[in-house]
Amino acid sequence: MEVQIEESGKNQTFPESIEADKAKQIVVLLIGPPGSGKSTFCDTAMRSSHRPWSRICQDIVNNGKAGTKAQCLKMATDSLREGKSVFIDRCNLDREQRSEFIKLGGPEFEVHAVVLELPAQVCISRSVKRTGHEGNLQGGRAAAVVNKMLQSKELPKVNEGFSRIMFCYSDADVDNAVNMYNKLGPMDTLPSGCFGEKKLDTKSQPGIMKFFKKVSALPASSSNEATNTTRKADEMTANVRVSPVKLGSADIVPTLAFPSISTADFQFDLEKASDIIVEKAEEFLSKLGTARLVLVDLSRGSKILSLVKAKASQKNIDSAKFFTFVGDITKLRSEGGLHCNVIANATNWRLKPGGGGVNAAIFKAAGPDLETATRVRANTLLPGKAVVVPLPSTCPLHNAEGITHVIHVLGPNMNPNRPDNLNNDYTKGCKTLREAYTSLFEGFLSVVQDQSKLPKRSSQTAVSDSGEDIKEDSERNKKYKGSQDKAVTNSLESESLEDTRGSGKKMSKGWNTWALALHSIAMHPERHENVVLEYSDNIVVINDQYPKARKHALVLARQESLDGLEDVRKENLQLLQEMHNVGLKWVDRFQNEDASLIFRLGYHSVPSMRQLHLHVISQDFNSDSLKNKKHWNSFTTSFFRDSVDVLEEVNSQGKANVASEDLLKGELRCNRCRSAHPNIPKLKSHVRSCHSQFPDHLLQNNRLVARAET
Structure with a gap:
């Protein structure tokens, strides 16, 4: 290369x-x-x-x-x-x-x-x-x-x-x-x-x-x-496994390799495209620290590489931080000796493999893991937008090339033979291409920033459903074992108490990288249009990616300083009330679909993901994602703080009471009749047929939200 x-x-x-x-x-x-x-x-x-x-x-x-x-x-x-x-x-x-x-x-x-x-x-x-x-x-x-x-x-x-x-x-x-x-x-x-x-x-x-x-x-x-x-x-x-890249280590310079967007099949003008590439690269280099941007093309005679190189030189852009490279973007390390931990994919709006070019090559090299990981993040993409997809450690690109993330990006289409072309409207086309590179470089910047210097919270020992001591690894942690320290900046992994627990102390500092996903969405909902249900200046609503019941939504606070319930003070009371009201609005929508659903609105005493968020969860708990004791007890014991109680406590005493994480280790008891059960399968079987009345304390103070006829 x-x-x-x-x-x-x-x-x-x-x-x-x-x-x-x-x-x-x-x-x-x-x-x-x-x-x-x-x-x-x-x-x-x-x-x-x-x-x-x-x-x-x-x-x-x-x-x-x-x-x-x-x-x-x-x-x-x-x-x-x-x-x-x-x-x-x-x-x-x-x-x-x-x-x-x-x-x-x-x-x-x-x-x-x-x-x-x-x-x-x-x-x-x-x-x-x-x-x-x-x-x-x-x-x-x-x-x-x-x-x-x-x-x-x-x-x-x-x-x-x-x-x-x-x-x-x-x-x-x-x-x-x-x-x-x-x-x-x-x-x-x-x-x-x-x-x-x-x-x-x-x-x-x-x-x-x-x-x-x-x-x-x-x-x-x-x-x-x-x-x-x-x-x-x-x-x-x-066939030897390559040690994964570790962002933030002194050994690796964070590097994004990206192809020219929209200039191949979408036939965007090369002169205009090269201007925009250089303009956006220059804009972002000052924000990237030691990180590098590399424009990659398979052809040695590539005109876009020549144009970009010449224009970057004219602007005196640091050639050690932004340069061009000839080679296969899926084999940069193994064949070219260029170590890039993030690559960009010029994708299609459906985020599907195939079609040819870079998109087909990257999906083929990454195997089915990339398509699966992409579906967790989004199903479609709008022109001018990008989506960051963390690769699991099982992905061939992760193992062979040290690539931890693929950023899908969609540019404008100027090809009259392709659907949704812009009919040679370069005013709109240039605007969209600028937005595409901005989204791409912002995605890379967030990977670098969120990953570089985050301390790890150690796993604690908990009691499994069978009573044996086990390490607190969630199903997702196991799936992505070995890659949790890669930047999962825009991952939508849900709040689940199995993921990571500390020792009962406040965990607002030292979050694991995957635990920052909600924070990223709350701060930049416009970058997550494919998953955000609604947002305003103060809140964002999304579905829990791993719902623990038939209906399970999250209302996120958008205030920077609120990591969890422990951070809440009286000055946040208006925000809490707005979150509660928005939660009730979504309960009403869900009950319009199924009037039999009964809901609780509340917070976990100690969150496993950064950013204050309100759970809006139906009480059937009918979900394959509810798998262990910590899941169950986090929603059915006093560890779960009802929103109405939190509002009263903050109003009267200036802060909310939080419960101990020891409650997560308690017995498995039915959320209605409170009978005890030895394991999750038997508990679930019982819950499906239990028609007992809910405990008295839940029937008070509007802690349960049900339709009048229910």
Whole structure:
């Protein structure tokens, strides 16, 4: 994969390179044991390169003889002063070895790492078989040295001071890296971040005695052996699960890769589209911090990439934060070494697979998980809108490419052969395309902001329906296990007490990312048109995504400072009354559909999702989503605070009473006759046939809302 660079009106290509306004020298630390190919890498990359390079090798730094680290540092400093970039040809296997060379970096110098993470067999074989080595490390002694070095190896991290790290696991990876540095011109630079890293489930270094037996049986041609071993290693790693991206870590730069919207099948004018892309990218870059935007196209001769690149350069937009890239958007990490945790999909209004182009490719690469996750978020999409879809950890794109989110975005249609085209109305078309990129970049911004620095609340131990101790993982937590720390910014996962519980303390700070979904909807209901039933300046109404009864809606407060019932004070009384009135209005609507339904309106004492919300829930509790004791007891014990009582308490004492979470561990009792039951299935079976009168306290103070004839 390559990034296009336009120079002097000519369209040239340099692997992943981006033109810079000012020449910047590079210090490249080669990291790998003896035999990994560091010296060969340097020699090949420097050969016929347009950029002046100097190779710093400790084996020959002292007038052709082995020298010291201090001599290497001096030679590197002298080379940089002469305007050269430098390759540090040392093993650099641990942080301490690297630290002083990293300090060579500064405003005028970038420090890169190229990690030659080839199989141990290959490195040992090369070391044993080679002759005439500069440091005289060859023969049988080399195997023991390589083995010892690998035992203390520490892979580099961006937070050591590297601006870029690239991992090479095979000869093909190495060739790609060599070619990239070889073609770097004096005015070229490379995108920052961590590229190509894979975390293998198995150790790459076998025991030394075990491996000595393999060394003795090696064929005469070390090159053939190394090639075969590498090929086997590639085959081995092909099915290895890649460690997911963790936003907010020092290792990964949050990156959105997006295609040009509406310029393919929807035939939007390329000049106008490129203007809007650059305009919106420039607008959002200042809000994104270290995050990056990457415009991706499959074609090397892409006109939209050339236009955007030229216009971004004219506006002096930071090319390390906004650049173009040629490649398959579904294989950016595996084939191009570009690590993007979020990708955009130019979708159709039905949010369906198929049709061709980017939409078909992304749905195919993600498999059925993406379609399922999309349906949780929305069923249709309007032009100019976007929807953020978190990918479950089971999704192939999540595993293979480290992609945690897909943002579906729909642009304007200018194609007269497609339905709902704008009849060449570019006034409306440009407005809609601007809205589309705004929605896209806002979605990415929310992913970055909501995920970056959120502490995790630890799971607590609770009692299961059978009385055994279990971890409090909800069904959704299990489904998305391993990805809860990915940004679930716009997820509509419902309030369910099984999700996460603290120790009874206020949880307004330190919310898990998925628990922010209601807050996101309350603050920006206009971004969630597909799920919002109604909203005003003060409230938002949605259906609970995992209803615990036949009818279960949520009325969300839109006030920023109200996370839960504990935050409510007397000054919020008017808002609480409005929420109650809106809840009654929706009860009336539901009862118009089914007059037999009886409702309660109330709050959980301790919410599992951020943002004060009122439950409007029918008392049949007939739902497959009601699965465990915590579900049941959160709605049928005094843990559930009736809205009418909350209003009275806030009015009289300035705050609402909240109950202990210990109530969630109590017996399973029928919400009518209060009989006890051993488990949820038996309880549900009883409730379906129980016609007893509700307990006396519920019949008072209008806690139950029923039609007169019920």
